[in-house]
Amino acid sequence: MKILKVTFYFLALIVVSEASAQQGKTILFFGDSITAGYGLEEEQAFPAFIQKKLDENGHRYRAVNAGLSGETSAGGLRRIDWVLQQQVDIFVLELGGNDGLRGIDPRNTKENLQGIIDKVKAKYPDATIILTGMEAPPNMGGDYTQTFRTLFTELAQANDVIFMPFILEGVAGDPELNLPDGIHPTEEGHRIIAKNLWAYLKDIL
Structure with missing residues (x-):
């Protein structure tokens, strides 16, 4: 079942990528379950709300949701080459949350995220990159969370x-x-994420 889900994800990304080529520029949201909208429909996740803002303001951009639930920074580094087969004008990187939940060494997380950034810059040197931060759960201890x-x-x-x-x-x-899991946002939570992120996006479109 997991293989089928991942296969469907990649097929869907191909379809969206082909559509984006006809819609002007592309904003690629690359992340984990937060980006994917875990527990919700895709249209309830924050990238979809960003798409609505783009349309309302007359921006010819396609918001592509490349979120994958359960993704770690290491998984993202392995996946990024495939995702970058499409054009990217703005790259929003939202990864690391699952690393924090699993207590992965922050040095490894940092190295993986740097690798992703390096690959984006190498493939699309003119792309704008937005990096989103994440907090580790407090039960990991003060030194780790800091x-x-x-x-x-x-x-x-x-x-x-x-x-x-x-x-x-x-x-x-x-x-x-x-x-109820206390980790993944509701639809209203995603609306707030989109509103906050729009403050960073609107000035670079």
């Missing part, structure tokens, strides 16, 4: 990319904005 938080800031500074410090700002920790 190191984890800092790795995103350091990556943004080292690569001169646009930085959104916390993708779940205003959403995390609010039971009304998250599914």
Whole structure:
């Protein structure tokens, strides 16, 4: 079943990629279950709300949701070459949350995310990159959570990319904005993510 789901994901991405070529420029959202909209329909995830904002404001961009539930930074690094077969004008990188949940060494997470950024820059040097930060759960301990938080800031500074410090700002920790698992946002939570992210996107379109 997992193989079928992944196969369907890649086939769907091909279809969307072909459509994007006819719709002007492309914003690629590359991430994990937060981007994918775990527990929701695709049109309820924040990339879909960004698409609505693009359309409402007359921007000829196609928002491509390349989120994959359960993805780690290592998985993203393995997957990125395939995803970059399509044109990318703006690349939104949202990965690392599952690394934090699993207690993966932040140095490994940082190295993997750097590898993804390097590949995007090599393939599309004119693309704008937005890096979104994530927080590790507090039960991982103070030293780990601080190191984890800092790795995103350091990556943004080292690569001169646009930085959104916390993708779940205003959403995390609010039971009304998250599914019963307390981790994944509801539709309203995704609306807030889209609103926050739009503040970074609107000035570079």
